Amino acid sequence: MSPSPGQIPQCPAALAVPLRALPLAPLTLALTAFSRGIARRHPGLFRRLGDYGHTRFVLDPTDLPFVIELEPNGGAPRVRLTRGKGQGAARIAGPLAALLGLVHGAYDGDALFFSRDLVIEGDTSAALALRNAIDDSELDLAQEIARHCGPLQAPLHQLVARLERQSGVSLTRRDEALAW
Amino acid sequence: MVMEIVCPAGTPASLRAAVTAGAHTVYCGFADETNARNFPGLNFDRAEMREGIGFAHAHGARVLVAINTFPRAGDEALWHRAVADAESCGADAVILADLGLLDHAARHHPGLRRHLSVQAAAANADALNFYAESFGVKRVVLPRVLSVPEIAAINAETAVETEVFVFGGLCVMAEGRCSLSSFATGRSPNMNGVCSPASHVAYHDAGGVLDARLGGYTIHRVGKDEPAPYPTLCKGCFSAGEKTGHLFEDPVSLNAEQLIPQLHKAGVTALKIEGRQRSRSYVAQVVRNFRAAVDALEAGKPLPEGMLARLSEGQAMTTGAYRKTWR
Amino acid sequence: MDLTVGPLQFFWSADRWSAFHAGLASAPVDRVVLGELVCSKRLPFFQDRIPEAIATLVAAGKEVALTSLALVTLKRERKATADLAAMGLAVEVNDLTALAHLPEGTPFWVGPMVNVYNEGTIAWLARRGATRICLPPELPLESVAQLARAGAEHGVAIEVWGHGRLPLAISGRCYHARMHGRTKDNCQFACEDDPDGLDVKTLDGQRFLAMNGVQTLSDSHACAAHQVEALAEAGVDALRLSPQSRGFDRICRMYRQRLDGDLCPDRMVEELGRIDAGMQLSDGFLTGQRGADWSGARQPDARPLDA
Numbered sequence: 178m179s180p181s182p183g184q185i186p187q188c189p190a191a192l193a194v195p196l197r198a199l200p201l202a203p204l205t206l207a208l209t210a211f212s213r214g215i216a217r218r219h220p221g222l223f224r225r226l227g228d229y230g231h232t233r234f235v236l237d238p239t240d241l242p243f244v245i246e247l248e249p250n251g252g253a254p255r256v257r258l259t260r261g262k263g264q265g266a267a268r269i270a271g272p273l274a275a276l277l278g279l280v281h282g283a284y285d286g287d288a289l290f291f292s293r294d295l296v297i298e299g300d301t302s303a304a305l306a307l308r309n310a311i312d313d314s315e316l317d318l319a320q321e322i323a324r325h326c327g328p329l330q331a332p333l334h335q336l337v338a339r340l341e342r343q344s345g346v347s348l349t350r351r352d353e354a355l356a357w
Numbered sequence: 358m359v360m361e362i363v364c365p366a367g368t369p370a371s372l373r374a375a376v377t378a379g380a381h382t383v384y385c386g387f388a389d390e391t392n393a394r395n396f397p398g399l400n401f402d403r404a405e406m407r408e409g410i411g412f413a414h415a416h417g418a419r420v421l422v423a424i425n426t427f428p429r430a431g432d433e434a435l436w437h438r439a440v441a442d443a444e445s446c447g448a449d450a451v452i453l454a455d456l457g458l459l460d461h462a463a464r465h466h467p468g469l470r471r472h473l474s475v476q477a478a479a480a481n482a483d484a485l486n487f488y489a490e491s492f493g494v495k496r497v498v499l500p501r502v503l504s505v506p507e508i509a510a511i512n513a514e515t516a517v518e519t520e521v522f523v524f525g526g527l528c529v530m531a532e533g534r535c536s537l538s539s540f541a542t543g544r545s546p547n548m549n550g551v552c553s554p555a556s557h558v559a560y561h562d563a564g565g566v567l568d569a570r571l572g573g574y575t576i577h578r579v580g581k582d583e584p585a586p587y588p589t590l591c592k593g594c595f596s597a598g599e600k601t602g603h604l605f606e607d608p609v610s611l612n613a614e615q616l617i618p619q620l621h622k623a624g625v626t627a628l629k630i631e632g633r634q635r636s637r638s639y640v641a642q643v644v645r646n647f648r649a650a651v652d653a654l655e656a657g658k659p660l661p662e663g664m665l666a667r668l669s670e671g672q673a674m675t676t677g678a679y680r681k682t683w684r
Numbered sequence: 685m686d687l688t689v690g691p692l693q694f695f696w697s698a699d700r701w702s703a704f705h706a707g708l709a710s711a712p713v714d715r716v717v718l719g720e721l722v723c724s725k726r727l728p729f730f731q732d733r734i735p736e737a738i739a740t741l742v743a744a745g746k747e748v749a750l751t752s753l754a755l756v757t758l759k760r761e762r763k764a765t766a767d768l769a770a771m772g773l774a775v776e777v778n779d780l781t782a783l784a785h786l787p788e789g790t791p792f793w794v795g796p797m798v799n800v801y802n803e804g805t806i807a808w809l810a811r812r813g814a815t816r817i818c819l820p821p822e823l824p825l826e827s828v829a830q831l832a833r834a835g836a837e838h839g840v841a842i843e844v845w846g847h848g849r850l851p852l853a854i855s856g857r858c859y860h861a862r863m864h865g866r867t868k869d870n871c872q873f874a875c876e877d878d879p880d881g882l883d884v885k886t887l888d889g890q891r892f893l894a895m896n897g898v899q900t901l902s903d904s905h906a907c908a909a910h911q912v913e914a915l916a917e918a919g920v921d922a923l924r925l926s927p928q929s930r931g932f933d934r935i936c937r938m939y940r941q942r943l944d945g946d947l948c949p950d951r952m953v954e955e956l957g958r959i960d961a962g963m964q965l966s967d968g969f970l971t972g973q974r975g976a977d978w979s980g981a982r983q984p985d986a987r988p989l990d991a
Contacts, residue, residue, distance in 0.1 A: 225368075225398050227388075285639040293567075293585050302397050302556035305634075309398030312636045313368035351638060427801035430823075430830035456780075457804020477799075479780070480757045480856075483765075487784035502856025507757060530853035530900070531755055533799060536822040536975065537852045537893075540902055543974030545822055547799060572974060575886045591853070597884045597895060600863050604884060604895065605855075684857045684868035 185294050186274045186345045188240035197242040201258040208245070208256040215321055216252050223252040225310035229303040235263040237270035267303040271295040274346040279308065280316050283347035317350035359655040360617070361627035362647050363421070363520060367399040367634055372409045374637040376418045379648035383413055384421040384452060385633065386550075391439040392423045393476060394633040395550030407446040419449040425474035426550045427455045427533075437461055444469045452498070453477075454533055459492040473497040475522070476533030476547070482514035489517045496520055498629060500531050501611070504681045505619050512624030521620060523613040524643055525631025527677050529591045529606040537590045541572040553589045577608075584608075612674040617650050617660065620679075685916050685923055685943050686714040687936065688818070688843055690796075691721045691751040691776070692927045693851060694896055695875045698730040704927065705737035708746070711933055712940035713925070715747035717776045717795070719768075721754050722854070722899045724761045725871070738773065749774040752782035754797040755854045755898070774815075783812065791815045796845055796924070797854070801827070803834040810838035818843035818924050821850050821906065825970045829918035841921040847935060848926025849881060849894055850902040850966075850975065859895040871897075879929040891964060902975065904966035907956065909949040910979050911970050912942055931959030949980065957984025 226249050236245040244263035248255040275294050278284040286308045289295035297304045319337045323330045341348045364380040366372035375383050386392025388400035410420045422443035428436040440462050443451050453459050454476035462471055473479055473488050475498040488494040496518035539545030542557040553571050561568040565581030569588035576588035586608035595604050630643055650660050708716055720727040741748050752765050756779045766785040768775045777783050778795035786792055793816040800817055817840055835842035861871035881894030881901050894901040941947035963984050968977030
């Protein structure tokens, strides 16, 4: 499971480049609403952050032209997309696939860090708390998105499964027994 | 009897993953200073502990609660409460290190099984028997300073069960006897349940050269694309005399998978996996490998080929003190 | 408060060992712990000198105890530990293995390598026969005060690490041997070249630790010059001074004067600098944020702290 450098899929430039022109404000609103839904369904995640429940994190998908500022805000999270470096007490940077894989239990955070697929700057302790809290919450982002899609849930699942197979990016929660 | 696999669980999700993957036993701790992996975002509150133990028991697995830091003077009540709560949550045993706490547990919770933590550094048969006689300790986790023949010699002279580390992080120093971390950061394994804490770690990336500092001391410096081990003090790169390098230990982790048959012959009861700070998927993977190994041993089949190298820290493995040349 | 000289942590030649202990007879200290703490392989080199040193020190009115090893693993180490009990002197327990060999009720001392962090542990050790406990060096002053009260309650004298490189860790592995590319069994006594341990620096050249065979120490010398009044106030009974190769006799006298109120901390630090201008001091375990901190305005070499 500790992927050697180069094993983690990079977001292709053909996809990343058009994102540069993407207006971030609507995405910011959508992501904040999305994260509040997660907060309602996974209160333990925010409880587990303990002292870091009000810390601002910068999640930096290095293969995308923006960063995500995440404030847990004691369980009523705020998410903001921004260009540039972003501001926060702790930064977790890596390819989008690494960040998603971490959330879905496809990768082990320590291993990604040792292999330098993941870089942590700033308050290491806060970054660890976030990682541990997310690992415990057994999130499935595709499942979370599907909740908002009503009758489109089934086709969405099929689409996600196909994308996952083709891209090698972990888009759903892995069954631990099958991970890696 | 099949060797018992004892697995770490830093979170309820890890506990479930470990049990589902075939762990005989899981060890975990409360989310405070009473346990030696007091890391941000880890460990169990009381309700989670009760639920986790229930889950394990329903699947035929045991849960050990580590209360293995040394109670702070004036605050022993916090540790006493942890022992009482472990018992009421249904723990199968507590893992203790402190003399005063062992004495307390033996007197006030006689029905609760007591294991001696590696933090007590009991490294010979006299010490094991002493803890058994004084506090009714049933099992001792041996410090990672012993060779396999030494472990065999200990087991020949004691009725106490022994548990040894087989995989994960490796302390080079006798555990529970080390204050390197508090010298550099003020936070120690014995008092705070942390070693080389993340709160005192700072990384500095300058043109691809990554410095890792702990409490202001440079512990590692690695070039672009080199593996970046966590700045654990005893695995740092230092200079002394004419030498510069990993003077205490390389950034390796322990893997004694291939020594399982010898450890079995040496009379070891249980094999312990380190890593309460690792992810649930890591725990599940390691557990499956070790469970397969002990099941193969029990069935008289050859051990499965080592599969765990890629899980390790910095990708390098050692069998540590189990082979005498390590010293 | 009075003064205890702890066991020599380093490997010195037998002659140097004898001369050092003979010299302590006239030092203004109240008790001496001797014997081998760190590595059992060193003991045969000076073992036959021990009885004479004991006789000299006892004749000079010192209380004397014999230390156990800090980490007992091998058969011969267990035997040596068992034999300590038969020497007719107090044993200073630095690994609980020694306690296993002391008949219940035999009075004993407890050294700084035993984890005594709380009242419950003191109470248990006192019931078992402990009369004197030197606390682990990493304890902060607040804990020391609590434990001094517990000690008084149980009739146990409480000692605190007063001076010397701090024993930070003990291992099964010999770092001196490893550095020279040898195994522990074939160490060729590499640690003998470093009578105060070998300095270990960071990649930036910052002084940090010292290696001493299987032991790891601080680079800095702990120095409780600034805490003497607070420790006395807390009810601490003794300061422990750990032997070093240079100026130890003067160090003993300085601490005696400091306890008697005849020497102020700043003057004392200056004098320590005359013994060894390169000596770094620390007292952070007692009153700082971390062990390496120093509460004094200056280090002995008179450079500002952060230089």
